Amino acid sequence: MVKTRLTSSAEEAAEFIKSGRLVAFPTETVYGLGADVFNEKAIANIFKAKQRPSDNPLIAHISDLRQLKLLAKSITPAAEKLIDKFFPGPLTVVLPKAEEVPLIATAGLDTIGVRMPRHQLAQDFLRFCHTPVVAPSANLSGKPSPTDWKAVYEDLNGKIDCILLGEVTEIGLESTVVDCTLETPVILRPGAISLEELRKIFPEIRLFSVNLKEPVRSPGLKHKHYSPQAMVILINSTQEIEDSEDSRAFIGLSEPKGKFDLIKLCNSVDEYAREVFMFFRECDRKKINKIYCETVEEKGIGLALMDRLKRASVK
Numbered sequence: 001m002v003k004t005r006l007t008s009s010a011e012e013a014a015e016f017i018k019s020g021r022l023v024a025f026p027t028e029t030v031y032g033l034g035a036d037v038f039n040e041k042a043i044a045n046i047f048k049a050k051q052r053p054s055d056n057p058l059i060a061h062i063s064d065l066r067q068l069k070l071l072a073k074s075i076t077p078a079a080e081k082l083i084d085k086f087f088p089g090p091l092t093v094v095l096p097k098a099e100e101v102p103l104i105a106t107a108g109l110d111t112i113g114v115r116m117p118r119h120q121l122a123q124d125f126l127r128f129c130h131t132p133v134v135a136p137s138a139n140l141s142g143k144p145s146p147t148d149w150k151a152v153y154e155d156l157n158g159k160i161d162c163i164l165l166g167e168v169t170e171i172g173l174e175s176t177v178v179d180c181t182l183e184t185p186v187i188l189r190p191g192a193i194s195l196e197e198l199r200k201i202f203p204e205i206r207l208f209s210v211n212l213k214e215p216v217r218s219p220g221l222k223h224k225h226y227s228p229q230a231m232v233i234l235i236n237s238t239q240e241i242e243d244s245e246d247s248r249a250f251i252g253l254s255e256p257k258g259k260f261d262l263i264k265l266c267n268s269v270d271e272y273a274r275e276v277f278m279f280f281r282e283c284d285r286k287k288i289n290k291i292y293c294e295t296v297e298e299k300g301i302g303l304a305l306m307d308r309l310k311r312a313s314v315k
């Protein structure tokens with residue numbers, strides 16, 4: 001057990017990174033669990049604290065574009081366009097890795113994911129660190145990503161050195177990950193930067209699908225993700241909900257009929273995306289058996305939300 005320090009000071013939190021320790025910090029997407037990208041021992045501790053499979057690479061976070069050259073061997077033309085348009089923001093570009101980046105950070109890959117958060121406290125923290133910070137989501141592997149610091153505390157108190165306290169995250173789903181090492185970039189994970197927005201720059205861009213007969217380019221995709229303990233059931237209409245004695249919950253946009261122990265009615269798909277992981281955790285705390293999730297149209301952030309819901313529903 002380590003003593004986990006809770007602080008609101010970006011400067012204090014950065015001191016932990018500089019001394020090779022682990023800090024959870026807020027971003028606009030979800031909370032991340034950070035370590036110095038050049039400190040192999042600290043990175044090994046990230047994998048240990050999260051119980052993360054060692055074949056799942058980490059995203060490096062930067063506060064300044066000049067840090068890109070510490071991480072990437074080259075900035076491909078595709079990445080240049082995306083960085084220009086979407087940095088800082090909820091987008092990760094995958095680039096050829098620089099020699100100096102330890103392989104443990106990228107799980108042995110010769111590429112590295114890089115992102116510049118637009119969240120003010122995250123930017124302050126990263127600036128004080130004076131080094132890029134690798135950070136997966138700050139949850140135990142397999143659990144829903146943390147969208148508030150209490151979720152981080154629930155999973156990692158006593159396992160990490162510091163939590164930088166921020167607000168509930170604005171987006172609630174992880175960044176869009178785009179592989180920019182190919183001539184036409186490919187979306188490895190949908191997120192708040194939508195397929196439609198990306199198509200305006202790359203009309204040919206497509207979503208990587210594990211059904212396609214090609215090797216998995218993003219190892220994280222094959223791992224089980226985002227799952228509450230409860231069974232997650234996707235429904236296209238609230239009419240599909242059957243009567244049952246189970247303790248159950250509902251999240252969606254339209255009011256369900258019948259008895260529920262917990263209901264989260266969202267006013268928009270944005271709100272649904274922001275709330276879903278926190279709702280899953282609340283359901284687990286209340287020992288709910290079944291969570292009914294209303295499906296949404298797969299456009300805008302709806303594509304990312306449906307991606308996470310589908311993954312959560314696979315048992």
Ligand code: TXA
Pocket residue numbers: 027029030031032033056057058059092094106109111112113115135136137138173174175176177188189217218219220221
């Ligand atoms: O919004 C986010 O991206 C958050 C915040 C903290 O920045 N981070 C996050 O990290 O979601 P994580 O580790 O939970 O998810 C990273 C995803 C995984 O699916 C991983 O496989 C993929 O990005 N990834 C990372 N580096 C990659 C690489 N070099 N090539 C392909 N995929 C990569």
Ligand code: MG
Pocket residue numbers: 136137145
């Ligand atoms: Mg994660």
